[in-house]
Amino acid sequence: GAVVSQHPSRVICKSGTSVKIECRSLDFQATTMFWYRQFPKQSLMLMATSNEGSKATYEQGVEKDKFLINHASLTLSTLTVTSAHPEDSSFYICSARAGINEKLFFGSGTQLSVL
Amino acid sequence: DAKTTQPTSMDCAEGRAANLPCNHSTISGNEYVYWYRQIHSQGPQYIIHGLKNNETNEMASLIITEDRKSSTLILPHATLRDTAVYYCIVSPMEYGNKLVFGAGTILRVKS
Numbered sequence: 001g002a003v004v005s006q007h008p009s010r011v012i013c014k015s016g017t018s019v020k021i022e023c024r025s026l027d028f029q030a031t032t033m034f035w036y037r038q039f040p041k042q043s044l045m046l047m048a049t050s051n052e053g054s055k056a057t058y059e060q061g062v063e064k065d066k067f068l069i070n071h072a073s074l075t076l077s078t079l080t081v082t083s084a085h086p087e088d089s090s091f092y093i094c095s096a097r098a099g100i101n102e103k104l105f106f107g108s109g110t111q112l113s114v115l
Numbered sequence: 116d117a118k119t120t121q122p123t124s125m126d127c128a129e130g131r132a133a134n135l136p137c138n139h140s141t142i143s144g145n146e147y148v149y150w151y152r153q154i155h156s157q158g159p160q161y162i163i164h165g166l167k168n169n170e171t172n173e174m175a176s177l178i179i180t181e182d183r184k185s186s187t188l189i190l191p192h193a194t195l196r197d198t199a200v201y202y203c204i205v206s207p208m209e210y211g212n213k214l215v216f217g218a219g220t221i222l223r224v225k226s
Binding site: 004006034036043044045046049091093095103104105106107108109111 | 149151153156157158159160161164200202213214215216217218219
């Protein structure tokens with residue numbers, strides 16, 4: 001199946017710093033990618049829809065200035081957590097679709113720990 | 116997106132079939148039923164999806180009732196590695212559509 005690569009798999013940062021997470025579709029082009037967040041023992045929560053060449057669409061309650069999403073090419077979307085705080089510590093997961101009527105494939109996730 | 120209802124957890128003996136139910140009574144005519152699973156600390160893995168006909172692949176079978184208000188995911192011979200959270204999601208299969216995850220079912224396969 002299609003491969004979605006996410007990097008880094010784990011990151012620890014100090015409070016107040018910014019962290020960038022990359023999501024790449026390795027063997028297909030993805031016009032749309034999705035970013036999710038998951039807290040321990042909870043389900044995945046959709047944060048935003050990332051569209052290549054345009055602004056991301058954020059879900060209600062997700063701060064767009066806090067979570068910057070850039071989808072500069074058909075194979076790369078990035079999520080930047082700006083001025084991270086301990087409450088931003090979470091498991092962040094991206095996903096992408098290979099094309100019209102194709103299923104969604106997920107990255108392996110990034111565990112962010114903010115000290 | 117239509118909501119789904121799944122049992123919180125289930126146990127299954129290794130080697131036996133695991134039958135995971137899902138209720139989606141408000142599903143619309145253009146919405147598909149998707150199943151994903153998530154093993155601890157990993158991204159979700161696609162299992163199977165269907166619209167109204169039963170589907171089977173190398174991983175599982177999906178049985179959808181005639182009225183489409185419920186479905187069952189069947190893992191024919193569960194192994195310990197099938198222990199995971201299983202998510203049933205309904206969503207229209209169109210380009211760019213998002214998947215909204217519910218709480219899922221924790222399946223524990225025991226030896």
